[in-house]
Amino acid sequence: MLESFKQAIGFKELIKSTFTMRKAPNSKYQSQEMLDFLVDAQILGLSRFEHINDLRYDPGYLKIKGDIECPEESAFRRLFKALGIESLEEFRSINQQLIALHSQTKEPTEIWLDCDDTVITLHGNQEGGEVGYNPRYHGRPSIKAKACFIAETAELVNLKAYGGKTHSNGEFLNFFKEAEGQLPHNYVPKGVRMDKGFFDEKKLRIL
Incomplete structure (x- = not known):
């Protein structure tokens, strides 16, 4: 199938x-x-x-x-x-094309976006690693991965890696604008769901 x-x-x-x-x-x-x-x-x-x-x-x-x-x-x-x-940019393009294909089966529709991040521990001296907040491996270098999904379909819209010192709300507005820019034209964001670590007063006013 x-x-x-x-x-x-x-x-x-x-x-x-x-x-x-x-x-x-x-x-x-x-x-x-x-x-x-x-x-x-x-x-x-x-x-x-x-x-x-x-x-x-x-x-x-x-x-x-x-x-x-x-x-x-x-x-x-x-x-x-x-x-x-x-190659990473080409993978991103493939993902966008798949979302666009799916969107062609739908009328203009409102969607919710889910944003989250996670700490990925690095082993060895890898590019982009920084010693930041790491709840499991204290003092180990890591990267912070931010992800944005369409809530209704679990389709990945945006994924980016940042240094391990980056807070959840660090560079988030640029990340979110990129996610919005990758949505098909007939998908209209109705709202965003994310935990409190992403918020500050400036972002609340903009969102």
């Missing part, structure tokens, strides 16, 4: 036209094919690299994919290691 849905919306064609990273011509899998497999894994709840190998031995999945074997998890690690900033 999932594979049929992806075919109906032209998912593979969307990836190929947007995700420009190319591997060597003699590679067993091109980057666009691997991204398709990775989406399957995420939908099936296989969020860790080591769990992706389960798909290689699933006869039902192989049949659905036309007996095309899923790449080994090490291949996905190499793919992500080679990604640059331009």
Whole structure:
């Protein structure tokens, strides 16, 4: 059913036209094919690299994919290691195009936006890490990830990473304006839901 849905919306064609990273011509899998497999894994709840190998031995999945074997998890690690900033922007574009496709099935509608953030602990010396508030690993470098979703559909609208010292309301207005700018034209924000850490008097007046 999932594979049929992806075919109906032209998912593979969307990836190929947007995700420009190319591997060597003699590679067993091109980057666009691997991204398709990775989406399957995420939908099936296989969020860790080591769990992706389960798909290689699933006869039902192989049949659905036309007996095309899923790449080994090490291949996905190499793919992500080679990604640059331009690839992240292409992923963002793919996400926006999918939301736009969904919006075409709807009349102009009011929506609620859910905003949240989380601390992601870093291990080792990684770019962007700062020692800030970390409720679980005190004194460890981290990044602060902010996310915005359409409440009614759980579609991700915006996702950005900031240094670990960034407070929940730090740079939030710019983040929220970016989220609004990525909404389809027929989606009208009715309100925003977020916890108290995002608020201050200035933001309340603007929102």
